[in-house]
Amino acid sequence: MKFTKMQGIGNDYVYVNCFQEKIENPSELAKKISDRHFGVGSDGLILICPSDKADFEMKMYNADGSRGEMCGNGIRCVAKYVYDYGLTDKKQISVETLGGIKYLDLTVENGKAVLVKVDMGSPILEPELIPVKAEGENVIDASIIAGGAEYKMTCISMGNPHAVIFWDGIDSMEIEKIGPSFEEHERFPNRVNTEFVEVLDEKTVKMRVWERGSGETLACGTGACAVAVACILNGRTEDTVCVKLLGGDLLVQWDREKNKVYMTGPAEVVFDGEWKE
Numbered sequence: 436m437k438f439t440k441m442q443g444i445g446n447d448y449v450y451v452n453c454f455q456e457k458i459e460n461p462s463e464l465a466k467k468i469s470d471r472h473f474g475v476g477s478d479g480l481i482l483i484c485p486s487d488k489a490d491f492e493m494k495m496y497n498a499d500g501s502r503g504e505m506c507g508n509g510i511r512c513v514a515k516y517v518y519d520y521g522l523t524d525k526k527q528i529s530v531e532t533l534g535g536i537k538y539l540d541l542t543v544e545n546g547k548a549v550l551v552k553v554d555m556g557s558p559i560l561e562p563e564l565i566p567v568k569a570e571g572e573n574v575i576d577a578s579i580i581a582g583g584a585e586y587k588m589t590c591i592s593m594g595n596p597h598a599v600i601f602w603d604g605i606d607s608m609e610i611e612k613i614g615p616s617f618e619e620h621e622r623f624p625n626r627v628n629t630e631f632v633e634v635l636d637e638k639t640v641k642m643r644v645w646e647r648g649s650g651e652t653l654a655c656g657t658g659a660c661a662v663a664v665a666c667i668l669n670g671r672t673e674d675t676v677c678v679k680l681l682g683g684d685l686l687v688q689w690d691r692e693k694n695k696v697y698m699t700g701p702a703e704v705v706f707d708g709e710w711k712e
């Protein structure tokens with residue numbers, strides 16, 4: 436099976452062109468191929484497939500084999516792949532995901548896509564749609580007890596579930612201890628991606644993320660969008676935010692009139708390879 440290893444600000448996945456390859460059990464393959472010692476090593480597996488609703492379909496699997504509804508860093512790499520590898524010559528493409536159809540604009544230099552802007556759609560705040568067990572019509576700066584400690588969280592879905600926690604001193608936090616207590620918390624029926632964010636100024640934040648199904652990653656695109664929305668909802672930043680992650684920066688804008696979130700960032704090919712099972 437041919438694959439391409441790609442990364443979006445350090446959030447790395449194995450990409451398979453399913454116009455050419457047939458994957459019998461993607462969940463099992465994701466677990467094997469993601470292993471950083473016995474496999475290729477990645478945060479998960481992403482399949483690039485035909486679609487009858489959009490130009491392409493993205494099917495995303497975390498390193499534990501679980502399916503993610505949407506992947507922000509991944510969808511930028513999908514857009515780069517389909518352009519650079521000649522599946523399309525369009526610089527505006529649509530990609531079907533479990534989180535809805537997403538629309539992307541490519542910036543091309545020397546025949547290669549170097550920057551991708553994604554219309555990530557509208558943030559979802561209704562608890563039952565995130566989902567998170569909670570009273571009321573949203574979860575903004577709400578209390579949760581996790582791992583025996585109390586936190587304040589803001590919950591948002593970008594097609595996939597996120598819990599955003601404001602936290603000073605994220606560089607020294609023991610995310611590997613706190614993250615799982617949120618990921619497996621009984622208030623999140625489908626588990627949750629958890630972001631810890633430090634506000635630097637009204638235009639700039641920095642974050643770390645414990646991803647559902649993959650643990651701490653260097654970056655999370657949907658998480659960066661959830662963080663920006665949470666910062667704006669809590670009056671911490673302006674509507675356009677530079678989100679600084681371990682692997683690099685993303686620019687996130689929440690257009691409140693259109694109620695759409697736009698994310699702009701890079702996408703890069705690491706290498707092409709062959710997987711022999």
Ligand SMILES: N[C@H](CCC[C@H](N)C(=O)O)C(=O)O
Pocket residue numbers: 446495497502503504505506507508509595596628646647648649652654655656657658
């Ligand atoms: N772990 C996520 C999927 C990947 C999201 C992240 N890598 C991104 O760039 O959005 C989930 O299970 O919802």
